[in-house]
Amino acid sequence: MLKNYFKTAWRNLQRNKIYSLINIAGLSLGLASAMLIMLYVKDDVSFDRFHKNVSHIYRVVSKSKHNGTEQKNSITGFLQGPRFTQNVPGIQSFVRLQSSALDIKTGMEVHSQSLLYVDSNFFSVFTLPLLNGNLKTCLLEPHSIVLSENMAEKQFGTHNAVGKIVMMKEDSAFVPYKVTAVAKTCPQNSTIKFDVLLPFRETTKDAKNDDNWFNKFLNTFVVLNPNANVQTVENQMQRFYAKDGKPTFDALIKKYGGGPDVQMGTYFLQPFTDIHLNPQLPPVNGLTDGSNPIFAYILSGIALFVLLIACINFVNLTVARSLKRAKEIGVRKVVGGGKKQLIAQFLGESFLLTIAAFTAAIILVKLTLPVFNDLSHKALSFSYLFDTRLVVGYLVLLIATGLLAGFYPALVLSGYKPTETLYSRVQFSGKNYLQKSLVVLQFALASFLIFATIVIYKQFNFLTKTDLGYDDNNIVVIHKNMMKHSEAALFKTALLQNPNIVEVAAKNGGYNGTTAKLRNDSSINFTYETIDESYIPALKIPLVAGRNFSKDFPADSIQSVLVNEAFVKKAGWKTPIGETVNFFYNNNEIYRVIGVVKDYHYQGLGQQIDPQLFTMKNSNLYGLINIKIKPNTAAECLKFIQKKFAEIFPLSPYSYVFKNEENLRSYETEARWKQIMLFGAILTIFISCIGLFGLSVLAAEKRTKEIGIRKILGASVNSVVATLSKDFLKLVCIALLVAVPAAWMVANKWLQNYPYRITIGWQIFAAAGFLVILIALTTVSFQAIKAAVANPVKSLRTE
Structure with missing residues (x-):
């Protein structure tokens, strides 16, 4: 009987090739979308779950209130890990992770290499296997280095690199580091990914300095005892922190100020498996690949829409063809076919179509997976499709789709009366409200x-x-960390020898935030920028009051600052020129405002324009150079810039980016x-x-x-x-x-x-x-x- 159902179904599909192809095309698109999204969601929820003791690994995080709004922070300092471990019974061990970058020499070439500083028990806490080396001792020596297998291949042409030497730049000299282990490439679904690991650096002075409760720049992970209660551990952590850190907090507030709403904060624990999908406490400072569950929700919604619409099509198209099959139904009923048998027949056709669509969907997934990876910023493999849980999910999806798409048409078609169908009197009842x-x-x-x-x-x-409020066209940005003002001036002079280079302007790297006091003793938070006199004109940032920095005024690098309109508004100044800003924590250094720049989107349109202050202070270091070039001269200028950079900074890695492209990437x-x-x-x-x-x-x-x-x-x-x-x-x-x-x-x-x-x-x-x-x-x-x-x-x- 079952064989006859499928044989009849197959013949019917062959007789109606166009309708069959349309149904299969719609269903396969819906199923392929659902399968891709299942891959995406499976990857998202599987992050970091491969670690053996993952259920006991937590990240130390904090929360506090500022202006009535709760803020969460995942960054800690030197002290949180060791002091909580020593004084909270439920904590078994800790490991710290700090991101950084050092220059590395390969042959005669120098390039900047991102890396992680980690505690020596890193491989005992996290299940990241080694190809070579001892996981317990590989990070004990100060000048030991652990490479990923990809980095070892790149550096030495082989992953058997234990015992080999890597030259890393410290201060101004290259220092030999001995390879003590080579690690397997980190899994794609890991928030910890690295090419280079170095032993964590902490001096005795750092470990004893209570100020480091509040100097935060790294991630701290703790491993709880198997029987520990998380809530109890968090309460014990907070009690110890309130006792141990309060004297230092009070002293810092007295010295630097901060206002009545400044709080010590509250420490708590974030499960390691929660990091990947937590937008409030995301993976930062060396942790990677953070996501947002909203992405999975939106993608799942789209997939559900597509699959639902495909199933609706099946219903509509099957009913649309039903008039042509009316006599077939009538004959079947006359010769003894029951309603259940007819329902089974039409469900059989539905499942046959669904199986064909499922096969086509797998082919579609195979073909479109690279495009989907680009769109979703994933590295999903086709082999992931055959994960046991996903296979079960696909089978459920297939059965549900077959039933959903075939049940209603089977119910409608099996209900036709034989006398009406044989005499061609069948009519659709009602107004077809469902369709x-x-x-x-x-x-x-x-x-x-x-x-x-x-x-x-x-x-x-x-x-x-x-x-954006400034001109970002034809600007080449060169990054050079820890650059002195004299070095920047030398580089600038060399570059301006090229007639195609219009202007050269130095600036600090990144965006630094700080606090200062105004005349009325109120505090103001702002973005603190170190620039030279060419920065404002090079980017064509308008001045709305006062003047720019100038070489004609030597005191500008000692006692003058520029501010933006947002700073003036926040400070409540009516006449900003001549107002003063007191950097009270630097022996009460006082600067006078000489100019106000028009607000510009220095962090892009995704961020609110915050108060901004510019200085030319000599002791502040630069981090990048903005080079304005003439249009259509990029190729020639880039060669010239690279040559001059190599002459002046021979031991520093060279990299560049165009400012407008950098803005687009945000x-x-x-x-x-x-x-x-x-x-x-x-x-x-x-x-x-x-x-x-x-x-x-x-x-x-x-x-x-x-x-x-x-x-x-x-x-x-x-x-x-x-x-x-x-x-x-x-x-x-x-x-x-x-x-x-x-x-x-x-x-x-x-x-x-x-x-x-x-x-x-x-x-x-x-x-x-x-x-x-x-x-x-x-x-x-x-x-x-x-x-x-x-x-x-x-x-x-x-x-």
Whole structure:
């Protein structure tokens, strides 16, 4: 019996190749989307779970309130690990992890190498296997070094590198480090990834200095005893911290100030497996690959939309074909076929189609996985598909899809009466509310994604094309850490020998925050920048008051500062020129404001413009050089810059980036979601159109006689097309009415994440609505025109 069901199903699918292919195409797209998202989610939730004692590993983190808002911080200092371990019974051991970079020499070449400083028990806590070396002793000696297998291959051409020497730069000299171990490449689903490990450096003075409770720059992990209660351990940690750190905290507040709302904070424990998906306490300072669960939610939603729409199509297309199968059903019933047997027959066809679609989906996943990896910033492998849990998930997905897609058509078709079907009197009962509701749901989902895609596109364009308040075009940025003012001046003089180099300006690396006091003894927090006199004109940052730094005023490097408009506003100054800023923690160094620069987006449009202060203080070091070049001279200038850099800084690694490209990279997340939403919108609208096509076929077959009569009575092709199309356009308009409010609410909530954002106007919804209606009308018109141009005599004879 079962064999006969599948044989009949196969023959039926062969007789209706176009419908079968459409169904398989829709289902395979939906299943492929679901499979890719399952891969993504599986990878996300599997992060760091391969460590043997992962359930007992926690990161020491803290929280405090500032201006009534709770802030969480995952960065600690020298003291948290050893002191909590010594004084809290539930903590078994600790390991610290600090990110850094040193120059490394390979042959005659020097390049900057990122690395991690870790405690000697690093490999005892984390399950990261070694290829060579002893995991217990490899990090005991001060000048030992552990390489990843990739780094060993790169450095020595082999992973058998134990005992070999690596030259690392310390201060101004290269020092030999002995390779004591080579580690396997870290798993893709690990927040700890490294190429180089060095022993953690801590002096006796550092370990005894209580100020280091508040000097934070690294990650601290602790391993709890198997029987320890996390809440009890956290309470004990906090009690000890409040006792041991309070005297130092009070002394620091007395010395540096900070206001009445400054708190010591509260320490607690974050499970190691929570780090990857925690946007409030993400992997930082040497930990990598942080994600946000919202990504998985959005991707899962898109996959669910696509799969649901594909299943809806199956229902609509199967019912649309049911008139052609009415006599087959009647004959089956006359010869004794029961309703259960017919349901089993049609479910068999559903599962046959689903299996074919599932096979096609696997091929699609194989082909599209590289593109998906690029979009999602993952390194997923096709072999992940065959993980036991995922295979079980796919089987459940296959069964659920087969039942979902086939049950309703089987129920409808098996209910036809044999007398009506054999005499061609079968009619669809009611108003086909279910099919129409499904089309509304399809296009509501598709319209929602189109609205969302347009909003993301417009916000991305706003972020990337809005004037930042300065000129970032044709600026080459050269990074050079710990650069003295005299070195920067020498490099600048050498570069300006090239007539294609317009300006050279030095600046500190990164963005440093600090605090100072004003005349009224109030404190102000701001971004602290060290620049030279060329920085403001090189980037064309406008001055709104006062003047720029100048060589004509030697005192500018000793007692003068510039501030931005946000600083003036926060300080409450009406006449900022001549106001003073007191760096009270540096022996009350007082600086006078000589100029105010117009606010500019120095951290991009994703960040609020905060108060900013500029100094030319000689003892502050630079970290980068901005080089303004003439347009269309990049190739020549880059060669010249590299040559001069090698002459002046022969032992430093050379790297450059164009400022405008660097700014664009800060919007990589928005660019990624722009592409993901675009693909999602295209998929949903494509599969929805298949469903609408199926419904238009159903309507045309149902109204064959009506169309014939209309044409005999003189109706034009256009009027017939309009008659057949208007009902579907009504459904699409209803879908738009459902989708617009939902899209508006979600888009507004998403835009709240940006301090600078677009305004959602009616034009966005009008454009999206017009696009949806146009696509739907094109889809329906194809079948409507086909029915309208058919010979009416043939249509009536058929009736």
